[in-house]
Amino acid sequence: MNPPIVISARNLTKTYGDLTAVDAVSFEVPAGESFGLLGPNGAGKSTTMKMIGGVSRRSSGTLSIMGLDPDNHGPEVRAHLGVVPQQDNLDEELRVRENLIVYGRYFGLPLSYLRPKADELLEFAQLTDKAKSKVDALSGGMKRRLTIARALINEPRILLLDEPTTGLDPQARHTLWDRLFRLKEQGVTLILTTHYMDEAEQLCDRLIVVDKGRIMAEGSPASLIREHSTREVLELRFGSERNAGIGVELQGIGERLEALPDRVLIYADDGEAALEQVTARGLRPLTSLVRRSSLEDVFLRLTGRSLVD
Amino acid sequence: MTRAHSPAVSAARARRWGSFFYAEQVLRVMRGYGWSVFLYSVGQPVAYLFAMGVGLASLVDANADAVFGVSYLSFIAPALLVSAAVMTASGEFSYPIMDGFKWRRVFFGPHASPLVPQQIAAGHIMAGTLRFLLQSLIYFAVVALFGASPSGWGWLSALVATLAALSFGLPLMAYASSLTKDSGQFALVQRFIVMPLFLFSGTFFPLDSLPLAVRWIGWISPVWHGTELGRVLTYGLEEPPLLTLAHLVFLVATASAGWVLTRRQFAKRMGS
Numbered sequence: 001m002n003p004p005i006v007i008s009a010r011n012l013t014k015t016y017g018d019l020t021a022v023d024a025v026s027f028e029v030p031a032g033e034s035f036g037l038l039g040p041n042g043a044g045k046s047t048t049m050k051m052i053g054g055v056s057r058r059s060s061g062t063l064s065i066m067g068l069d070p071d072n073h074g075p076e077v078r079a080h081l082g083v084v085p086q087q088d089n090l091d092e093e094l095r096v097r098e099n100l101i102v103y104g105r106y107f108g109l110p111l112s113y114l115r116p117k118a119d120e121l122l123e124f125a126q127l128t129d130k131a132k133s134k135v136d137a138l139s140g141g142m143k144r145r146l147t148i149a150r151a152l153i154n155e156p157r158i159l160l161l162d163e164p165t166t167g168l169d170p171q172a173r174h175t176l177w178d179r180l181f182r183l184k185e186q187g188v189t190l191i192l193t194t195h196y197m198d199e200a201e202q203l204c205d206r207l208i209v210v211d212k213g214r215i216m217a218e219g220s221p222a223s224l225i226r227e228h229s230t231r232e233v234l235e236l237r238f239g240s241e242r243n244a245g246i247g248v249e250l251q252g253i254g255e256r257l258e259a260l261p262d263r264v265l266i267y268a269d270d271g272e273a274a275l276e277q278v279t280a281r282g283l284r285p286l287t288s289l290v291r292r293s294s295l296e297d298v299f300l301r302l303t304g305r306s307l308v309d
Numbered sequence: 310m311t312r313a314h315s316p317a318v319s320a321a322r323a324r325r326w327g328s329f330f331y332a333e334q335v336l337r338v339m340r341g342y343g344w345s346v347f348l349y350s351v352g353q354p355v356a357y358l359f360a361m362g363v364g365l366a367s368l369v370d371a372n373a374d375a376v377f378g379v380s381y382l383s384f385i386a387p388a389l390l391v392s393a394a395v396m397t398a399s400g401e402f403s404y405p406i407m408d409g410f411k412w413r414r415v416f417f418g419p420h421a422s423p424l425v426p427q428q429i430a431a432g433h434i435m436a437g438t439l440r441f442l443l444q445s446l447i448y449f450a451v452v453a454l455f456g457a458s459p460s461g462w463g464w465l466s467a468l469v470a471t472l473a474a475l476s477f478g479l480p481l482m483a484y485a486s487s488l489t490k491d492s493g494q495f496a497l498v499q500r501f502i503v504m505p506l507f508l509f510s511g512t513f514f515p516l517d518s519l520p521l522a523v524r525w526i527g528w529i530s531p532v533w534h535g536t537e538l539g540r541v542l543t544y545g546l547e548e549p550p551l552l553t554l555a556h557l558v559f560l561v562a563t564a565s566a567g568w569v570l571t572r573r574q575f576a577k578r579m580g581s
Contacts, residue, residue, distance in 0.1 A: 055420055056580045066316075075323050075423035079316035083421035089414040093338045102334045106422035108322025113311050150418075155313040 003031040006158060006189055007052060011061035014047050021047040023213035024061065031157070034190040036204035038197065038295060040305070044213040045193035046086055049162045052191065054078045065158070079107060082151030086162040088143050090135045096146060097122060097131040104153040117153060124179065125149040141172030148179065159183060161192040165199060177202055197295035209299060216302040221295055228301045229293035230255050232271035236264045236278065236285040246283070253277045258300060267297070323423030331419055331432025332439075339440065349397075350444040354451040357389050358382065361513070362455060377515070379459070379544045386457035387466050387539025388512040388532070390448045394441045394470035395532055398478030399503050401437040403495040406485035409433075410578060417579075426579040427572045430486075434568070437478065438471060445470040458543040466539035469560075473535025476560040477506075479567025486574035506530045511537065534559045 007029040014022040022044040029035045037045040050056035051063060054070035054077040063070060070077040091099050100118040101111070109117075122128045125145040130138060138146065144164065151159060164180070165173040180203055184190055194200050200207055201221045209216045209224070217224055234254065238246050240262065247259045254268030268274040271290030278285065300306060313319075323330065339346060362382035369381040377384040409416035409429075416429050424432075445467035452458050458466070481498065488494060509519065509526040510533035516524055527533035534556040540546035541553055 050580075053421055073320075074425060075327075076317065076320040078421060079319035079323065079423045081421070085417065085421065087414060089418045091334070091338065091415055091418065092413055093341055098337065102337060103418065103422065105330045105333055106323065106327070106419050106424050107313070107319040108326060108330065108423075109313055109319070113313060116311075117313070153313075154316075154319060156316075 003033075005029065006031045006066055007035075007191070008064045009048075009052075009061065010063075012048065012051060012058055012063055013060045014044070014051060014056065015059045020213050022051070022058075025208075025210070025213070025215055026061075027208055027215070027218065029189060029191065031189055032187045034184050034192070034203055034205045036200045036207035037191075037193040037210055038195070038200045038204075038207050038299070039193075039210035040195055040299075043210045045195075045210060046162055047213075048210075049160055049191070049193055053081060053083050053160050079154070080156060080158055082154065082156035082159040084144075084147050084151050084159070084161040084164055086166070088147050090143060090146060090150070092135045094135065095131070096127060096133050096135060096138070099135060099146065100150055100153050103150045107154045109154065114153070121149040121152055124152075124182075126175070139172070141168050141175065144168060144172070144176060145179065148176070152183075156188070158189045158191065161190065163193055163195070165194075165196065173199075197299070200295055207295075209295075209302060211299075211303045211305075217298065224295065224298045225293045229297040230267040231269045231293060232267075232274075233291055233293050233297055234266040234268060234271040234274045234278075235287075235289040235291065236266065237262070237287045238264065238283075238285050249281065249283060250278065253281075256301075260306075265297070265300075267293070320423050323428075327424045327428035328431035328435060331424060331429050332435040333432075334419070335433055335436035336439070339436065346440065346444070347447075350447045351451065353393055354389065354448045357393075358386065358451065358455050358457070361385055361389070362457065378546075380457070382455060382457045383459065383544045384540070385513060386452045386455070387469075387543050388510070388536040390445060390452060390466055391470045391473045391535035391539055392507050392510075392512060392532055393448055394445050394474035395477045395506070395535070396503060397441060397444060398437065398474035399481060399499060401440065402434075402478040402482035403485045403498065405433070406482055407488060407491055407495075410486065411489070411491075416575075420579050426575040429579075430482075430571050430575040434475070434479070434482070434571075438475065441471040441474040442467065445474075452543075460543055460545050463543040466542045469535050469538045469542065472560045472564065473531045475564040475567070476531035476535070477563075479564050479571055481567070483567050483570035483574055486571060486578060506532045531560060531563060 005028050010026050011024040012022060013024050025048060037048060039045050051058050052065060054074045057071050065077045066080050068077050091102065094102060097118050100121055101114045104114040122131050125148060127142060127146060130142065165176055180190060192203060204221060206220050208218045217228060243261060243264055244259050246264060247257060250257055250264065250266065254266040254274045256267040258265040266274050275288055275290065362385055366381035419429055420426065449464055449467045505526060509523055510530040511527055516527040516533060538553065538556045
């Protein structure tokens with residue numbers, strides 16, 4: 001039996017005056033899936049998240065969360081969710097543990113439940129020894145983990161994460177991913193937006209690539225790469241003067257060629273073979289690198305632009 | 310380990326009690342600076358009553374009975390009580406609102422929970438009201454200790470002060486929630502609204518002794534209406550019953566209008 005659909009959007013649209021932030025987007029998310037919205041800043045990811053989170057009304061289309069319309073049943077929809085917003089909005093005047101308890105009270109949860117639950121979540125977020133600290137004494141990564149712990153206080157089956165690791169250092173990101181993996185293993189449905197392709201590849205079972213409010217492609221990370229890119233990519237650098245002009249001399253090597261300001265990308269199933277062809281033509285790149293295709297390449301292919309500007 | 314109750318229960322409780330849940334949060338934050346709230350509540354009346362009611366009164370009291378019908382201390386005590394509550398409200402309903410929407414965005418945390426924006430506004434007001442009431446009761450206790458409230462109904466002036474605080478504070482909160490950036494508006498409110506209201510609301514001398522050109526400030530001032538009501542309660546100021554009623558109506562009407570506008574602003578600001 002297929003897991004039930006927990007989120008369903010049909011032609012979901014949000015306009016602000018003349019600007020269409022989200023343009024007739026449709027998708028469905030089954031329970032337990034880890035679903036990502038990948039796209040550059042301003043693609044409409046956060047706006048979509050706000051509509052799913054029941055804090056922003058849609059302009060048109062239909063949206064259903066656990067069978068409920070968030071525009072009509074805001075409190076009921078939000079009671080199902082855990083939300084990790086893009087900007088932390090912890091209560092800096094309260095201590096770490098108190099932040100969790102206060103948040104739980106918004107769900108009408110009794111203190112007899114909240115006290116042990118807060119301790120359990122602090123353990124999960126690796127913040128037990130910070131329980132009595134002031135929030136402003138925490139590092140960026142710790143604040144993020146506390147925000148995630150706070151979002152879990154009501155034991156939600158759906159967790160919304162808006163750019164969960166933006167602004168964190170690599171180690172803090174890995175710690176956070178590890179925590180999110182554990183939630184995924186527990187069957188929590190994760191909806192996350194990101195403009196980091198590695199994050200999308202690590203965490204998402206399936207994702208939509210969005211740009212300018214529209215869905216450009218949909219699928220698992222592996223299937224998107226298979227469909228829209230080659231197996232490998234050869235990255236060449238000829239120096240910033242020559243990268244743009246060298247395209248002509250590289251014609252015919254690999255399946256496709258992309259000349260960026262800082263480097264030239266040659267899409268080929270066998271990167272090493274492509275490199276041999278380059279050197280056989282007497283061209284001497286300053287550096288060369290063969291790597292596997294990533295979602296970044298998919299995005300570049302679909303939109304002609306990089307994810308991170 | 311016990312499990313959380315179902316989302317349906319969460320939503321039902323939030324719909325019913327959400328304002329109280331948010332008030333609880335604000336009170337927890339206030340507890341963090343509880344001592345300064347308490348000392349302010351006690352220290353301010355003691356200092357003012359001593360300076361004005363005892364020091365200044367020694368000059369004024371020679372004519373006091375003729376002018377005010379009571380000692381100068383009794384005359385200004387209700388005014389100081391009301392002014393203190395209004396000043397506290399001018400703090401509680403200005404910067405924290407900007408903080409909630411813009412600086413630390415604390416309103417947006419509960420906004421993602423089952424609470425609705427109107428409940429966040431209501432909770433903030435409820436916690437503030439409790440603070441004004443406690444402060445006013447303490448203030449009144451000090452006034453009573455100074456022997457400045459001869460009437461047995463005097464303690465009701467603490468309720469009047471709380472109402473005056475809302476009458477001034479809720480329209481201010483509506484204004485504060487409409488601001489998207491701070492360019493010193495609250496400092497202007499303090500200097501050009503709160504201070505004149507304090508000085509020209511029949512606080513230190515009867516409103517009648519002012520020329521008509523500035524007397525109107527009193528008529529539109531929650532401080533004046535609250536103070537006159539307080540005087541009726543603490544020492545039985547004689548005025549037409551209709552005027553007493555008008556004070557009460559003014560305070561309730563401005564507070565209600567402020568609440569309606571605040572609700573609207575919160576809903577608009579948080580997109581619901």
